[in-house]
Amino acid sequence: MILSAGVLPLLLAATALATQQPAPAPPDRVAPVARRIAATAELAAQEYRIGVVDGRVVAKGEVEEAALFLQEARRSIALLPHDVGRPAGSDIDAMLRMVANTAPPDSLDARVRSLSGGLAERLGITLDELPAQTPSLARGAEVYQANCAGCHGAVGRGDGPEAAGLDPPPATLADGAALGGVSPLDYFRRISIGTAGTAMPAFEGRLPAEDRWAVALYASVLRLPAPRGEVPSSLRSFATTGTMTDDAVLHAVGVSDPSAPGALGRVAAVRTFHAEAGAASAEVFAEVRRQLDSAFVLARVGAPGGGACGTRRGGGPGWAGGWGAHGRSTRT
Ligand code: HEC
Incomplete structure (x- = not known):
């Protein structure tokens, strides 16, 4: 069929409209979409907190990443039922304006809470679904070697064969000093959603x-030494500790100085409590342990000073406190 000059633009316009406004997702897909939107907005707020200090943009790359995350979340709003999507969309629009106007990071955090709370309440779901069982470290090691080591390096030093030439470079995951403010949930979100505008x-x-x-x-224990010491009964459930930063775990076991001897071993003990249950045989787990031990030794060799876990700024999301301190200062 030959299209007349007048019909083609109409058809194209109709197609464009259709792709801009996808239909709401089927009911069983709505909860995952909502979780993704909330997690993406949370990551945006964490990036933004690194990028803006005292009313000034100190790291342009992070502020741009925050805007990219928010735009991504904004696009997914169309997949929600309209009565849920409308208020969520205005929360995200407000956040985009805040980023454009260099608003205080706290105001963005407040809006993320309003967004997440609204989604959870209107849909009657919980947004952060933590596994009840501690995940398998042995499986984590396999997944890491197959999917992450190429960029982040065999033991998390950011020096994998695919890392050369990447800008920004892959993050160092083995830096025990800098990552006290990051929880396994933060890692989960980052791994799930990636980082817009980077590799x-x-x-x-x-x-x-x-x-x-x-x-x-697995990634969150790469920076820790071998497990040491008791795990209090209040810290034996992954559903609890998975949302806690290393600093929060230390606080909960009554250690105030992260550089105290054995302090990070306590964190490792909490993180890996029951981690070998299920899939892994004792042998596989011992191998994981060996890798982790050598990762720690290497990290220590490459990280003079150390012991700076206490630099976390109170109150804000853990991630920003953790990542803000390491390896990303080249991006301004
Ligand atoms: C193709 C290369 C590549 C692969 C594969 C990759 N990453 Fe990354 N990753 C990066 C880069 C580049 C960054 C830095 C992004 C930035 O600076 O914002 C990063 C950032 C991260 C961060 C956040 C740190 C930060 O500073 O924001 C985590 C956590 C992470 N990666 C974990 C993983 C895990 C776990 C896997 C495997 C499941 C993985 N990555 C696979 C390249 C990669």
């Missing part, structure tokens, strides 16, 4: 949630 891929569509949790836990 960090989104693994949500590539790895099942179980594998993403396993590698999130």
Whole structure:
């Protein structure tokens, strides 16, 4: 069929309209979409907190990333039922304006809470679904070697064969001093959603949630020494500790100085409590331990000074306190 000059633009316009406004997702897909929107907005707020200090943009790259995350979240709003999407959309629009106007990071955090609370309440769901069982570290190690080591390096030093030439470079995951403010949930979100505008891929569509949790836990112990000491009964459930930063775990076991001897070993003991249950045989777990031990030794060799876990700024999301301190200062 030959299209007359007048029909083609109309058709194109109709197609464009259709792609701009996808239909709401089927009911069983709505909760995952809502979780993704909330997590993406949370990541945006965490990036923004690194990028804006005392009313000034101190890291332009982070502020741009925050805007990219928010735009991504904004696009997904169309997948929600309209009565849920409308208020969520205005929360995100407000956040985009805040970023454009260099508003205080706290105001963005408040809006993220309003967004997440609204989504959870209107849909009657919980947004952060933590596994009840501690994920398998052995599985985490496998997933890490297959999907992450190429960029982040075999033991998390950011020096994998695919890292050369990447700008920004892959983050160092083995730096015990800098990452006290990051929780396994923060890792899970980052791994699921990736980082817009960088080489960090989104693994949500590539790895099942179980594998993403396993590698999130594995990545969060790469920076820790071998486990040491008792795990109090209040810290034996992953559903509790998975949302806690290393600093929060230390606080909960009554250690105020992260550089005290054995302090990070306590954190490792909490993180890996029951982590070997299920899939892994004792042998596999011992191998993981060996890798982790050598990762720690290497990290220590490469990280003079150390002991700066206490630099976390109180109150804000843990992630920003953790990442803000390491390796990303080249991006302004
Ligand atoms: C193609 C390369 C590549 C692969 C594969 C990759 N990453 Fe990344 N990753 C990056 C880059 C680049 C960054 C830095 C992004 C930035 O500076 O914001 C990053 C950032 C991160 C961060 C956040 C740190 C930060 O500073 O924001 C985490 C956590 C992370 N990656 C974990 C993983 C895990 C776990 C895997 C495997 C499941 C993985 N990455 C796979 C390249 C990669």
